[in-house]
Amino acid sequence: MTFAEQYDTYRLFMEEDLKARCQHWDVSPEILSESMRYSLLAGGKRIRPVLFFAALDALGADWKGEAALAAALECIHTYSLIHDDLPALDNDDFRRGKPSNHKVYGEANAILAGDGLLSYAFELLLKEAEKGSAHLEAARILAHAAGVYGIVAGQSADLLWSDVKAGESELLFLYANKTGRMFRAPLAMAACLAKGDVPLWSRFGERLGILFQLTDDLLDRGAAGEEKRLTAVKVYGLARAEELASSCAQECCALAQRLGAPFLRDLAEEIERRKA
């Protein structure tokens, strides 16, 4: 199977699982479930669930059996996008080529759709935790990444440092919290469930998150609104930012090799290629 085929195997499984879950929601009022579904089923790369499935697969575990945890990952990611897009935050009118949640349902419903998806993710985690201590620990890893020591802190920093003079330490905080924690989480969770080397898988996830964010910054240079954001290109300059992305990609590939995960090595290479 090619890398692209393997990626799609994981991604399409996630799509089907999320669709099926939404169909089982018995949520009133209708506008609440509709607005949650709108963003959750809006497609996208599903990279966090793909990382989770691929790590479980590499570790020889039944990756399809952990779909609920993957769904929790994607619900948390989607909630964070809905809230980030709000006028008071990044004020983005479009997401994945479609009008953002608040452009369709209004700000109030978008805030509640985000709250609903976050709460739903935790209901999934607490249900999975009944399976035993490894699942409970995996749930705790994700909760930590989602919270005030993870993406909420990252988004707060992003707001704060858009207007002030900020340097490398602020950039690294932003990278670690806004992207790093939610890339680290699926790999640490998988290692925890399948008795892998949690620190090593975690390190791979953190580095891959940084690579993803570096190449994002490189891709976005010159885009609308970029002047207000703290980016690697601003902190390091273009040439140095490209060098950092290359060395980070190399480190990711070496780690994936050590972890016996060729698919994840290919994924790191794929991410690096985005910057070109």
Next chain:
Amino acid sequence: MTFAEQYDTYRLFMEEDLKARCQHWDVSPEILSESMRYSLLAGGKRIRPVLFFAALDALGADWKGEAALAAALECIHTYSLIHDDLPALDNDDFRRGKPSNHKVYGEANAILAGDGLLSYAFELLLKEAEKGSAHLEAARILAHAAGVYGIVAGQSADLLWSDVKAGESELLFLYANKTGRMFRAPLAMAACLAKGDVPLWSRFGERLGILFQLTDDLLDRGAAGEEKRLTAVKVYGLARAEELASSCAQECCALAQRLGAPFLRDLAEEIERRKA
């Protein structure tokens, strides 16, 4: 000890516990922890934790030992107030006599403070779940009450039905979800932890939530913004709403008697007296 002294014993214990928790936060950026702390430590009746402690106490359990679950209850309640007060939702400038969170920290920070408190509550729940199956079940009860089958649905309904013709069934949905679930949760959690009669404690909590909401509606009649809200006074008329509150209070007192919880009987009477 008088009822008021007993109430303050529970309430002040919660205050001290929440203060101590906030002091241990190591959250960056500072504005994120500051805005979370601002609302969490703004006082209030702490009625949900008080219900939880009182039920544990009545059941002969070590109520002080369950402070983390009580803190999770209050964090979830506080997050819901912060988001409800936002301009896009209820647009309230004041809360508990102080400027609301977004008036002090701005809308973006208020949204993130709410997200942070909700996530923090779930981190507490998942940590408590390590204690065993009763704690995990208690955590699940709270997660369900907090989510799309609880307060998020209640707030969504509150928005939706402010502008449309709505009747008794909508009012009961609102009561059950906006207030009922989070009054039921602490009592069901306590019963679950202390091996009490979960359905009976749950029923007491649901009825007490309805009593609280009925007396709220009676208290608020003629207040600013009331014309836009769906209330018991609108649906039933004043006299019938007062009758319903009285019979609901009687039912609560009888249930508290059956449960061997005189403090909670006094509390139901205290809530009923608010409407006068």
